[in-house]
Amino acid sequence: MLPLAVLIVLFAVWEASVRLLAIPVYILPAPSRILAATWDVRGAVLMHGVATLWTVLAGFVLAILVALPLAAYITVSSFGRAAIYPLIILSQSIPKVALAPILVVMLGTNILPKIIVTMLVAFFPLVVSTATGLSAVPKELLELGRSLRASRMKELLRIRMPFAVPFIFSGLKMAITLSVIGAVVGEFVAADKGLGYLMTSSLAFFNTPVGFGAIVTLSLMAMLLFQVVALTERIFFPWSLRMVH
Amino acid sequence: MSEGTVTLERVWQIFGADEEDEGVTALADVSLSIADGEFVSLVGPSGCGKSTMLRLISGLVVPSRGRILLGDKPVTGPTPDVGFVFQAPTLLPWANVLDNVLFPLRMLGEIGPDSIDRAHDLLALVGLSGFEKRRPDELSGGMQQRVAICRGLIRDPAVLLMDEPFAALDALTREEMCGHLLDLWHRQPKTIVFVTHSINEAVFLSDRVVVMSARPGRIADEVPVDLPRKRLMEMDNRDEFHHATQRIRAHIYGSRDKGAPPDLAPDTAPKLVRSA
Numbered sequence: 012m013l014p015l016a017v018l019i020v021l022f023a024v025w026e027a028s029v030r031l032l033a034i035p036v037y038i039l040p041a042p043s044r045i046l047a048a049t050w051d052v053r054g055a056v057l058m059h060g061v062a063t064l065w066t067v068l069a070g071f072v073l074a075i076l077v078a079l080p081l082a083a084y085i086t087v088s089s090f091g092r093a094a095i096y097p098l099i100i101l102s103q104s105i106p107k108v109a110l111a112p113i114l115v116v117m118l119g120t121n122i123l124p125k126i127i128v129t130m131l132v133a134f135f136p137l138v139v140s141t142a143t144g145l146s147a148v149p150k151e152l153l154e155l156g157r158s159l160r161a162s163r164m165k166e167l168l169r170i171r172m173p174f175a176v177p178f179i180f181s182g183l184k185m186a187i188t189l190s191v192i193g194a195v196v197g198e199f200v201a202a203d204k205g206l207g208y209l210m211t212s213s214l215a216f217f218n219t220p221v222g223f224g225a226i227v228t229l230s231l232m233a234m235l236l237f238q239v240v241a242l243t244e245r246i247f248f249p250w251s252l253r254m255v256h
Numbered sequence: 257m258s259e260g261t262v263t264l265e266r267v268w269q270i271f272g273a274d275e276e277d278e279g280v281t282a283l284a285d286v287s288l289s290i291a292d293g294e295f296v297s298l299v300g301p302s303g304c305g306k307s308t309m310l311r312l313i314s315g316l317v318v319p320s321r322g323r324i325l326l327g328d329k330p331v332t333g334p335t336p337d338v339g340f341v342f343q344a345p346t347l348l349p350w351a352n353v354l355d356n357v358l359f360p361l362r363m364l365g366e367i368g369p370d371s372i373d374r375a376h377d378l379l380a381l382v383g384l385s386g387f388e389k390r391r392p393d394e395l396s397g398g399m400q401q402r403v404a405i406c407r408g409l410i411r412d413p414a415v416l417l418m419d420e421p422f423a424a425l426d427a428l429t430r431e432e433m434c435g436h437l438l439d440l441w442h443r444q445p446k447t448i449v450f451v452t453h454s455i456n457e458a459v460f461l462s463d464r465v466v467v468m469s470a471r472p473g474r475i476a477d478e479v480p481v482d483l484p485r486k487r488l489m490e491m492d493n494r495d496e497f498h499h500a501t502q503r504i505r506a507h508i509y510g511s512r513d514k515g516a517p518p519d520l521a522p523d524t525a526p527k528l529v530r531s532a
Contacts, residue, residue: 151342159363
């Protein structure tokens, strides 16, 4: 509980400094102001939060749907490993956040470009950790599979995939946090709802406390989603937590 | 001919050979006959092709020249008809002990009504009754390796190949495992080809010890062990045990220094640098 205590102290210092130094609310609101202002518009925060949550989840699921087959392909195909994998690594140098405005031009100001940005931001760690896990299977286990006449597909599904579960989950934990970032960036660029939109529109009117409230809500959402992923691993793959890698 | 015999006929194994490179010769002209129900150990320095021999017998590696027979059938590719136990237990971390033992049957779609009983019987033979629902990470290294042995035996193969199965275990666990293995072998006789670095272990377990020389791997000697078949720990005091271990040692060190083991001939030490 030590981190919580430190956090409380930090907020107390923040609150005290703002009051003592009489910092204008539009520059830095005190935590109490943030809480009160956000509570006043709780209906709007909830509505925008739900909109962002959908974008996050859609982008996250899409990232999984793209990343897992891609990682499997990279692992089993020598062409994939030699030709595709380096390109995926290389694609990391593209600032995907900067792609958001272009995607809006291409796809319009609907939910689609936001989902795509979210997916692009989230899928990379998932591909890398899944591919690493699929290749981390001990050689002997693959030999055992071969001596049992396992086809490539059977080897993938019965040996490699389960073996990669701990790796996949470490990728999923990164991906879910990045999904929240991706969704907010998408909402910054073009949106009429979502917490990213709430933030930009509040700040445009110097309503800084609500802008901060949106950030707090986003952090809570990211933490909650992370815990859901961690809990899924603990409930369905308890052995995975004990695997050392 | 019984299906438990293993025959290598003039087997060569050359890795990495192509037009420019003549490759590395792992095994050179190796011929060996193993009788049904025989316990044979392969010993030799690192890189003498012991593990390659096991992979050839199991069909995981195809010989560059020569042929291998299981019973009277030539080995042409990976076969589930021999059991294989590796140096590391390599159990499935997500499956419990019982499912690990049954894994080969599941993969081959051979699970039958008596499969689970057979798995229970095997686990009982190696002292793991009551551990069926445990996961591998809850077991000690020795217990994990016993599960791996049961997995190798679940299809009741006529031939069991073991690649330094006890190498990763501590000395006491190793002795205990040797006991378990001999027990198992007496109750369910089968041909065992056992690779080890331990000369004592080889002599203690085997009917015959095949001594290999390194690069290229050849058979340097085949040493029969004239101890009674029911082996007991205290047999390492007997003359037959010493004769066998000394003959094997002479071969392994003699390939570097003709005849005497290096510790008995300090004045010839510089010769050790000269390779075989």
